[in-house]
Amino acid sequence: MAPQGESALHRPLLETPDEDEITSAKQFFSQYAAESKKLWYLAGPAIFTAVAQYSLGAITQVFAGHLTTLELDAVSTENMVIAGLAFGIMIGMGSALETLCGQAYGANQLSMLGVYMQRSWVILNTTCLILLPIYIFAYHILRFFGEEEEISRMAARFALYMIPQLFAYGCNFPLQKFLQSQSKVMTMAWISGVAMLFHIFLSWLFIVQFQWGLPGAAASLNISWWIVVLGQFIYILLGYCPGAWTGFTWGAFRGLGAFARLSIASAIMLCLEFWYYMLLVVLAGRLKNAEVAVAAISICINLSGWEIMIFLGFNAAISVRISNELGAGRPRAAKFSILVVVVSAASIGIAFMALVLILRNVYPIPFTNSKEVQEVVSNLAVLFALALLLNSVQPVLSGVAVGAGWQWLVAYINLGCYYIVGLPLGFFLGSKLNLGVKGIWSGMITGVGLQTLVLTGITLATNWKKEAAQAESRIRKWGGVGMSKNDEENGTENNHKPFLA
Incomplete structure (x- = not known):
């Protein structure tokens, strides 16, 4: 072990996860294989989840090819510009939970994960309300950036249909980071995969069979995103995150300022x-x-x-x-x-x-x-x-x-x-x-x-x-x-009493 006062730069370069120095090549490769297995266990399903959710919008654009060229351009423009802007902001703000939930989980402060997720819900859905004018005034925004008038008008109409997706973003990313911090990545992958398959079916049904046009494209995309949200939340409610979810709590409204700054x-x-x-x-x-x-x-x-x-x-x-x-x-x-x-x-x-x-x-x-x-x-x-x-x-x-x-x-x-x-x-x-x-x-x-x-x-x-x-x-x-002994035994934090279990 390195001396306690030694800087990080002068400690042995290769040390094992159990805080011991690596003394042989065999030990290094053994620890490397173990850590690589942990990383791929997380990365593999996370990659599939990212691709599946990224594909929802792409699938909508493919099926929009059955409509007119103008409607296809409108879907593409809304998906890239309006929804793309909201998606970037929401996933960015939600990533604050990667820090907080991950560190709380590592410190065995499981009850805080649910509190953090609820705080993120409050902040992200408040942000959704702030972003609403982008959807409402999409026509004027697109025209300001030089988009052709007919495409702007059609894309603005489609943006109004897609407002439910905006709030799905606000609910989804805190759920994802909550599950991800506990390594529940396989569950996220399954739910995203099912939602993607269901989205293909709904898009075919609404756009090709029923010929509902832009409203059908919007309905299939909104429903699919909310399937992702509800699937993850139902998984949590069924008790598969013991200790991390103890019900809704008033503690979600505490410390929102500092939480918002990190978000x-x-x-x-x-x-x-x-x-x-x-x-x-x-x-x-x-x-x-x-x-x-x-x-x-x-x-x-x-x-x-x-x-x-x-x-x-x-x-x-x-x-x-x-x-x-x-x-x-x-x-x-x-x-x-x-x-x-x-x-x-x-x-x-x-x-x-x-x-x-x-x-x-x-x-x-x-x-x-x-x-x-x-x-x-x-x-x-x-x-x-x-x-x-x-x-x-x-x-x-x-x-x-x-x-x-x-x-x-x-x-x-x-x-x-x-x-x-x-x-x-x-x-x-x-x-x-x-x-x-x-x-x-x-x-x-x-x-x-x-x-x-x-x-x-x-x-x-x-x-x-x-x-x-x-x-x-x-x-x-x-x-x-600040847990009392009784709270520690029950796995709940005394400053965050639940108001709805």
Whole structure:
């Protein structure tokens, strides 16, 4: 064991999750295999859940192809712009629970998980009310950004139909983080899979058979999202989360200010990442051959989006592992988890990188018939492959940040790396130096690469023993202490009496 006063940087690099130093290669590989099994147990179902829920909107767009071109454009616009904005904010604010629930679970403060989830419900559904004007005034917003009038009018109508989905977001993400912190990821995967299959059936029934048009598309999507929400909540009510759910409590309305600040930090952190890629398309639209540039950038972002779904699973897994281990006061186990997940994610990223380079003249073909666009995308292969490699590690480091509660710090880092360095550099290289799509993509990679380097440096320099102490302090701050002996025996916290069990 390292001396107590020694800094994190000077402790042995490889230490096992049970706080012992690794003394042999055999011991290292044994511990690596054990930790890898834990990570894949979390990451595998989390990846499927992310893909299944991401696919709900995509499936609606596919079935909307049975309608007119105008209605298809309206569904796509609402899904990408209006719902996309709400989705980013909701999943960002919900990720605050990855820190709080994960650390409380690791500290064995199970009763606080239900309280935290209910606080998140209050904050996220209040945010839904604040976001309502975006849905109500969608026409004016879309017209402001230059969208064609008929598409704006139809998309605005569809946005009104999709208001129930907004509140489903507000209920769903706290439920997800609550279950995820307890490693109930397989349940989430099953519920999301059933909802996706049911959504396919409903979309066929309402759009193809009944020919209900946009109202049918909206009904099937709303119902499917609420199936996800109700399925998860029913699972909790049936008693499969003993100790973590003890009923509704007035404690959900305590400490909302500090809780809201962490939720807002989480939302800003993630939204700055989501919007970064959206703005690349805007920059491409300002190039000389804008139509080809936008198509090429969109193909790369589309492919990158599916890859990111995989690494969001790793993001969720490492967030759970870090928060659990810090909450349990095992900082060296947290460090070991980071090592394992970074190696695993980077290995997959290298595989994707190799595939793109090998298939550089093939992978654009399914997306476009334009030879010019195919050529631009193929010429982008080296830069695109490098982006895929960076995008394999970057979400993992963001997951470490969420697990440790560094949301505000990462928000500032994202603002600097993406919007002060990446986008201006991309605009300068693409427009001023006439490097076109390559210039924009080079700027993007520079921003992501810089952010990855900064997060790597912070992670390596972190005193994880101190982070574990801060996790304990955070749990105390939000009500994880103060139990009477009787409350401890009954698994309930004396400041959070239930008003409805």
